[in-house]
Amino acid sequence: MIDTILSNIALIIGTTLMYSTPLIYTSLGGVLSENSGVINIGLEGMMIIGAFAGAAIGYFVGDPWIAFIGAGIVGGLFGLLHAFACVTFGANQVVSGIAINFLGAGIALFLSRMLFEGATMTKSIALDNKMPRPLNGVFHDGSFLNIIFNNQYATVYLAFIMVFLIWFFMYKTKYGLRLRSVGEHPTAADTLGINVIKIRYLAVIMSGVFSGFGGAAMSLAIVSNFRPTLVSGHGFIALAAMIFGKWKPQGALLACLLFGGAQGLAVFLGQFDFEISSQLISMLPYVITIVVLIGFVGKSAAPSADGIPYEREQKN
């Protein structure tokens, strides 16, 4: 009896980790961009292009790590595009982000049709070329830890390391302080000799890189190819998780875990032959998120200069 309960709990924890991982990467991307003062609603598009790049490179090259990094670079290029509009040309950041979403989806599908004989679905990566599973077979078969960690891909552990690194960077290093000061009060930061433009560029490019990782964490690990419905809104959920987590990496992590946990619970409940429809169970993660937001999280505040283009006063 206790054994079944334990193994069920392990199962839920396992699926929680699996579902949360892509969201964690992408919401970290959102954290970086928005803390520098640039709203990034284009996370979805960057995630889509990353998922495609990961699957395509993985298929043609075969090495999952090259594919993962390649997905980050391609995502970073989209970040560069967003930065170009928002930082250099003072674009309306929401508008530019929406454009990125259309461009990401459009270019991913366009390229897929060109490279994979007219199909919007890329060919599957060979099983050996997927992300490795570092703890596969380490624990005793059927044990609690084995159920949780046996099938977790390397991307899962890396996501948690990234959260720590970003947290450390933002709150324990001078560069992180600069990043946050640029997002809170760019004029003051500029007066102190901080290069606002450069920091914002880097932050937005990195947000693209992380979103690309998020997409690749889906197409290289959870499944083994790219298809039009793969990302379908997860970028927006990562965006919501970032707002939910109050624009902080550790907060975003918790929000992603909550969402992934609700998803895991839905999967767990889905395996029983309930009277309740599986469609209603699928609503759970979204309902829980709203309930938690209403009940437990107070008003959240974005960095003060989030969304405001920075322009130096003209010297005449």
Added chain:
Amino acid sequence: MKIKFKELRKSIYIFATEKTIGFTLISIFLGLVVGAIFLVAAGFNPFQAYWIMLIGIFSKPSYISYTIIRATPLILTGLSIAFAFKTGLFNIGAEGQFIIGSVAATATGYFLHLPLLIHIPVVIISAVIAAGVWGGIAGYFKAKFGVHEVISTIMLNWIALYFQNFLIYTKGFQKPGGETSYSIQPTANMMILKTWKQSEAGREWLLQHPFWKDLLRTPMNWGFIIAILMAILVWFVLNKTALGYRLRAVGFNKFAAEYGGINVNKNIIISMFIAGALAGLAGALQVVGVSHKVTLIAAMEGYGFDGIAVALIANSNALGCILAGLLFGALKYGGTKIQMFPVKAPSEVISIMIGSIVFFISIPKLIKVILSRKNKKGGTK
């Protein structure tokens, strides 16, 4: 002659940088250029592709009709988002409100048995109210608990999607043997001349009038007219009524509005209700005019997200949404034509074009910089 040329250049510059519409047209042109670049890079002839698109949109009455049918829901979801923008809210939830509207329309269209002229209004009004409440929930959460409308509407979209799928698997609503609902009653069908065009006399008449025959092949319906009327109504409410003034004041500066005695929270809820109602109307018209039922959906269909682009291209202007929606509908319908013989190019180039148009719209400064440089050169000559 030279002076006139200079003046022309100057007036183009003013048109492009100071008039919103001029700037929008230039952005659309640049979007087409980006699309052409992608087509060339992929080895297609962009002129041929665009020509095929143009023919595919305008050369037959039925093509124009299909374009309008595609544009209709986008005009309304665009209006929904534009309205919310004007009142300071970002309605990502048009997607879910559309779903709620179409589900409510299907339910009332199928379960109720009413006379012809009453049934359609009942269906539409109940769908509009249901979707309005769905949008209003997000407004209530924001007003009462400070929940960001972007998060709540994203979550509500998914809840709406699974709700529709849940209903489709519900006995009495599901058409046996399929993953769709039952179709609505004929009395709730808004297709123009639906029974006549299938009747003996109608078929005979149409055989002798090829223009009308081609036109009536399409599920032509009153939806487009309703969408235009709604755009005018929204424009009127926003610009000519006290309610519109209050809503815009809240959007412009909510603290100043509050200081001026406007109940900000109430206006947030009203605004989200209206935005939801507009998106729900899009869903209802889609059901009564085109699809007549709802089907299982695996992922978001994009009516709401496309509506965001429509609102942005229209610069959140209610009447502009009509044109932007038509543009969007034409591109989407035309895009299906280039996928076929003889071009066989990926229709996704349309998303790239739309993304580029929106991208250029986000950076008015870039176009200003490009044009002013040219203008200066022209001046020094």
